[in-house]
Amino acid sequence: xxxxxxxxxxxxxxxxxxxxxxxxxxxxxxxxxxxxxxxxxxxxxxxxxxxxxxxxxxxxxxxxxxxxxxxxxxxxxxxxxxxxxxxxxxxxxxxxxxxxxxxxxxxxxxxxxxxxxxxxxxxxxxxxxxxxxxxxxxxxxxxxxxxxxxxxxxxxxxxxxxxxxxxxxxxxxxxxxxxxxxxxxxxxxxxxxxxxxxxxxxxxxxxxxxxxxxxxxxxxxxxxxxxxxxxxxxxxxxxxxxxxxxxxxxxxxxxxxxxxxxxxxxxxxxxxxxxxxxxxxxxxxxxxxxxxxxxxxxxxxxxxxxxxxxxxxxxxxxxxxxxxxxxxxxxxxxxxxxxxxxxxxxxxxxxxxxxxxxxxxxxxxxxxxxxxxxxxxxxxxxxxxxxxxxxxxxxxxxxxxxxxxxxxxxxxxxxxxxxxxxxxxxxxxxxxxxxxxxxxxxxxxxxxxxxxxxxxxxxxxxxxxxxxxxxxxxxxxx
Amino acid sequence: xxxxxxxxxxxxxxxxxxxxxxxxxxxxxxxxxxxxxxxxxxxxxxxxxxxxxxxxxxxxxxxxxxxxxxxxxxxxxxxxxxxxxxxxxxxxxxxxxxxxxxxxxxxxxxxxxxxxxxxxxxxxxxxxxxxxxxxxxxxxxxxxxxxxxxxxxxxxxxxxxxxxxxxxxxxxxxxxxxxxxxxxxxxxxxxxxxxxxxxxxxxxxxxxxxxxxxxxxxxxxxxxxxxxxxxxxxxxxxxxxxxxxxxxxxxxxxxxxxxxxxxxxxxxxxxxxxxxxxxxxxxxxxxxxxxxxxxxxxxxxxxxxxxxxxxxxxxxxxxxxxxxxxxxxxxxxxxxxxxxxxxxxxxxxxxxxxxxxxxxxxxxxxxxxxxxxxxxxxxxxxxxxxxxxxxxxxxxxxxxxxxxxxxxxxxxxxxxxxxxxxxxxxxxxxxxxxxxxxxxxxxxxxxxxxxxxxxxxxxxxxxxxxxxxxxxxxxxxxxxxxxxxxxxxxxxxxxx
Numbered sequence: 001x002x003x004x005x006x007x008x009x010x011x012x013x014x015x016x017x018x019x020x021x022x023x024x025x026x027x028x029x030x031x032x033x034x035x036x037x038x039x040x041x042x043x044x045x046x047x048x049x050x051x052x053x054x055x056x057x058x059x060x061x062x063x064x065x066x067x068x069x070x071x072x073x074x075x076x077x078x079x080x081x082x083x084x085x086x087x088x089x090x091x092x093x094x095x096x097x098x099x100x101x102x103x104x105x106x107x108x109x110x111x112x113x114x115x116x117x118x119x120x121x122x123x124x125x126x127x128x129x130x131x132x133x134x135x136x137x138x139x140x141x142x143x144x145x146x147x148x149x150x151x152x153x154x155x156x157x158x159x160x161x162x163x164x165x166x167x168x169x170x171x172x173x174x175x176x177x178x179x180x181x182x183x184x185x186x187x188x189x190x191x192x193x194x195x196x197x198x199x200x201x202x203x204x205x206x207x208x209x210x211x212x213x214x215x216x217x218x219x220x221x222x223x224x225x226x227x228x229x230x231x232x233x234x235x236x237x238x239x240x241x242x243x244x245x246x247x248x249x250x251x252x253x254x255x256x257x258x259x260x261x262x263x264x265x266x267x268x269x270x271x272x273x274x275x276x277x278x279x280x281x282x283x284x285x286x287x288x289x290x291x292x293x294x295x296x297x298x299x300x301x302x303x304x305x306x307x308x309x310x311x312x313x314x315x316x317x318x319x320x321x322x323x324x325x326x327x328x329x330x331x332x333x334x335x336x337x338x339x340x341x342x343x344x345x346x347x348x349x350x351x352x353x354x355x356x357x358x359x360x361x362x363x364x365x366x367x368x369x370x371x372x373x374x375x376x377x378x379x380x381x382x383x384x385x386x387x388x389x390x391x392x393x394x395x396x397x398x399x400x401x402x403x404x405x406x407x408x409x410x411x412x413x414x415x416x417x418x419x420x421x422x423x424x425x426x427x428x429x430x431x432x433x434x435x436x437x438x439x440x441x442x443x444x445x446x447x448x449x450x451x452x453x454x455x456x457x458x459x460x461x462x463x464x465x466x467x468x469x470x471x472x473x474x475x476x477x478x
Numbered sequence: 479x480x481x482x483x484x485x486x487x488x489x490x491x492x493x494x495x496x497x498x499x500x501x502x503x504x505x506x507x508x509x510x511x512x513x514x515x516x517x518x519x520x521x522x523x524x525x526x527x528x529x530x531x532x533x534x535x536x537x538x539x540x541x542x543x544x545x546x547x548x549x550x551x552x553x554x555x556x557x558x559x560x561x562x563x564x565x566x567x568x569x570x571x572x573x574x575x576x577x578x579x580x581x582x583x584x585x586x587x588x589x590x591x592x593x594x595x596x597x598x599x600x601x602x603x604x605x606x607x608x609x610x611x612x613x614x615x616x617x618x619x620x621x622x623x624x625x626x627x628x629x630x631x632x633x634x635x636x637x638x639x640x641x642x643x644x645x646x647x648x649x650x651x652x653x654x655x656x657x658x659x660x661x662x663x664x665x666x667x668x669x670x671x672x673x674x675x676x677x678x679x680x681x682x683x684x685x686x687x688x689x690x691x692x693x694x695x696x697x698x699x700x701x702x703x704x705x706x707x708x709x710x711x712x713x714x715x716x717x718x719x720x721x722x723x724x725x726x727x728x729x730x731x732x733x734x735x736x737x738x739x740x741x742x743x744x745x746x747x748x749x750x751x752x753x754x755x756x757x758x759x760x761x762x763x764x765x766x767x768x769x770x771x772x773x774x775x776x777x778x779x780x781x782x783x784x785x786x787x788x789x790x791x792x793x794x795x796x797x798x799x800x801x802x803x804x805x806x807x808x809x810x811x812x813x814x815x816x817x818x819x820x821x822x823x824x825x826x827x828x829x830x831x832x833x834x835x836x837x838x839x840x841x842x843x844x845x846x847x848x849x850x851x852x853x854x855x856x857x858x859x860x861x862x863x864x865x866x867x868x869x870x871x872x873x874x875x876x877x878x879x880x881x882x883x884x885x886x887x888x889x890x891x892x893x894x895x896x897x898x899x900x901x902x903x904x905x906x907x908x909x910x911x912x913x914x915x916x917x918x919x920x921x922x923x924x925x926x927x928x929x930x931x932x933x934x935x936x937x938x939x940x941x942x943x944x945x946x947x948x949x950x951x952x953x954x955x956x957x958x959x960x961x962x963x964x965x966x967x968x969x970x971x972x973x974x
Binding site for chain 1 (some may be wrong): 561567571574576580581583621678679680681682683685686687713714716717796798801802803805807808809819821843846847848851856861887901
């Protein structure tokens with residue numbers, strides 16, 4: 001009898017505001033420890049929080065992008081626990097009434113196809129500081145620069161049934177957040193952090209006991225941790241044991257998880273309404289304004305790229321991964337409108353391939369979309385062949401030279417004059433009478449030999465399509 | 479002059495009859511003479527006080543009489559709960575021993591901007607948790623009317639200091655009666671403004687949804703002057719109200735509206751168990767109001783008996799979270815040689831907090847804990863709503879409500895310290911006002927066996943003008959506010 005895996009995900013995403021959630025401190029990453037702090041985010045006596053309105057707007061925008069309801073009145077609560085990197089001894093969060101509820105994200109996986117994953121809620125809260133224990137002899141250091149950075153916690157329904165589905169959900173969510181520009185979402189910097197709630201059950205039965213997997217800072221680790229946990233839980237049950245509700249830490253070096261705390265050891269957070277902040281009220285007008293400013297979302301772009309430009313699902317996928325990619329592609333099509341598919345092929349295969357080899361991202365591409373379009377133009381008007389174009393592109397990427405300048409300087413212009421091509425063909429036929437006779441005697445394989453000879457004679461500049469066409473005629477004629 | 483009101487001292491300063499330095503020196507001398515007995519001040523830097531007074535005199539000299547600011551040169555004592563850059567802010571707790579705040583509370587900034595001379599830090603119950611100023615880590619504070627007795631609390635140091643004329647006025651805070659009850663027990667005037675009228679920023683939090691700062695003074699007008707200086711929207715305190723109705727504070731006192739006023743007298747506030755003489759004094763005061771043209775209206779506030787219980791769930795719940803920041807990690811007392819994190823937390827907090835504070839943290843943490851939240855915290859919030867509705871309905875019939883401030887006069891030191899529940903009942907008449915967020919004022923209205931009795935006025939939200947007008951009218955017709963504790967009324971030797 002088979003097992004069914006049940007996965008729900010909680011994503012903590014730092015909102016990329018200039019200042020913290022409840023004070024005016026900078027949120028910039030990587031500053032010297034404790035240089036971006038003030039009495040409010042240090043939890044000094046008598047200090048009070050003031051909510052960052054930009055963080056609210058960005059949370060609403062995210063909610064709208066996943067088709068969720070925006071609560072026009074939401075509330076803040078205190079989540080109480082002691083830890084040295086939590087200065088107030090409580091975290092300001094939204095417990096009872098979050099800003100965003102009831103959204104969804106559509107995913108597609110190879111094994112299970114299309115599926116809609118529910119998003120229970122998105123609530124606003126503040127990040128804690130960082131404790132550093134390693135490499136310190138019997139002391140711990142605390143950096144409170146991160147204390148008070150605004151977070152969105154995005155909580156899914158337990159709708160995923162495989163680690164592939166979980167990763168597809170996370171990648172979609174990550175992509176949407178990047179498109180919206182509401183977070184750097186850099187997983188290595190802890191700007192997009194995921195906890196996974198995992199359980200197994202026999203199909204049709206109620207949910208099994210879940211464990212919470214923590215400390216996974218890449219999609220790969222998340223998948224590994226989930227897969228590991230599924231195997232572990234099944235083994236426990238099949239050995240006659242029972243899964244205990246606990247939090248488990250993923251160790252990406254050992255490729256295993258270990259128990260962090262059990263349910264019995266878990267904190268009672270003693271949530272209650274935050275008396276320092278009145279209920280958060282937003283008007284429908286504000287929500288509508290935020291909606292009006294929403295950029296096109298990845299799946300909308302995807303659909304449009306297929307419909308409007310005739311792209312394959314694969315190319316559309318590649319070119320809608322980030323807002324930079326889709327924007328670059330659209331600029332390219334605008335400069336080379338005749339053939340959007342050629343734009344997609346050349347951008348996806350040639351340009352991005354070269355960027356990857358150069359270890360650069362699109363933001364640091366040495367050539368502009370307009371410059372790239374010029375190269376495509378020269379192919380379209382048969383000035384150069386596709387093969388030559390790849391060489392030209394190499395030079396462009398390396399030196400930033402324009403396609404036209406390089407073609408001109410290197411004399412790469414393709415020969416498309418039928419008279420010139422005919423003369424070259426005639427010279428080759430004259431120089432190779434035996435092969436000509438053999439071909440005319442039925443040895444048609446020799447056609448390739450003649451193409452090669454003509455191209456060689458033209459130093460590769462003869463228009464290959466014309467060479468083909470003229471050769472077929474002239475070789476026949478006798 | 480020591481028993482002069484703020485406004486009288488202001489007049490003398492404006493007329494050039496005295497200087498801020500002379501005034502400051504007068505009160506410094508009185509503090510030097512009497513504080514050992516009263517323990518009203520827990521911190522005083524005389525040089526710093528004189529420095530402020532000199533600066534004020536210089537400001538007055540540079541700007542002239544008309545350039546003087548609202549509280550120019552006037553001494554104001556500060557409860558130890560207000561953060562000040564100058565001197566320690568310890569909330570009368572060992573956990574904050576020698577803590578120096580790197581910032582001023584918003585109201586301190588406002589007092590400085592108004593030209594006030596800040597005079598030391600006054601004694602209080604630790605973290606404002608108490609009704610007698612006996613839980614202070616710096617020793618009990620005494621009532622100048624009888625130094626064997628408590629001055630009330632938690633703002634007992636401010637009350638004692640004003641009553642004994644160690645300062646003409648002081649700032650207090652009121653979470654469940656902590657301004658009004660000590661004002662009542664020491665024969666002075668104290669007002670808790672509407673919740674949201676005065677910024678709480680920089681005031682060490684006890685119960686955030688209830689805390690409010692206010693004046694403790696010799697007269698109603700002084701209370702108005704001081705409130706006018708400290709009130710107003712603070713963008714950095716989200717619970718102050720940006721569009722709160724603005725009042726002309728001094729004009730409100732001048733209007734003295736007693737004629738035709740409908741004064742509600744809630745039957746639930748005159749019950750068995752209250753001191754008979756207190757009751758007699760308050761009833762006598764009400765008769766006098768009637769004689770001044772007011773109409774007494776019997777009203778009911780039916781949920782009054784639930785207020786204390788609701789308060790002692792809500793306030794400790796909020797306090798349990800507010801006091802979590804005293805974890806010894808960043809500031810405050812830390813135990814010697816902690817073995818590990820848990821040991822550091824538990825021992826530091828055990829050593830730093832007094833027993834009443836611990837009692838409230840435990841009570842609050844329990845009330846909020848999983849499985850009990852609905853039965854305690856949620857239920858208490860529902861009661862709070864009912865109490866608010868009681869007042870809303872009452873104010874449909876009356877303009878203002880009058881009650882005793884405290885059921886008893888000042889009790890003896892140690893009398894209730896072993897019986898927290900009896901102690902908690904000291905605030906039985908003041909707590910509902912905090913739960914409803916309303917403004918309340920206590921003024922002296924009699925003496926019972928030589929101890930002051932207070933009359934409490936309660937007005938609708940944002941109608942401090944009604945409080946001030948009514949209380950001014952009563953004050954103008956009576957002499958109770960002029961009564962001073964004889965032991966502290968020696969003939970002053972100075973020019974003033």
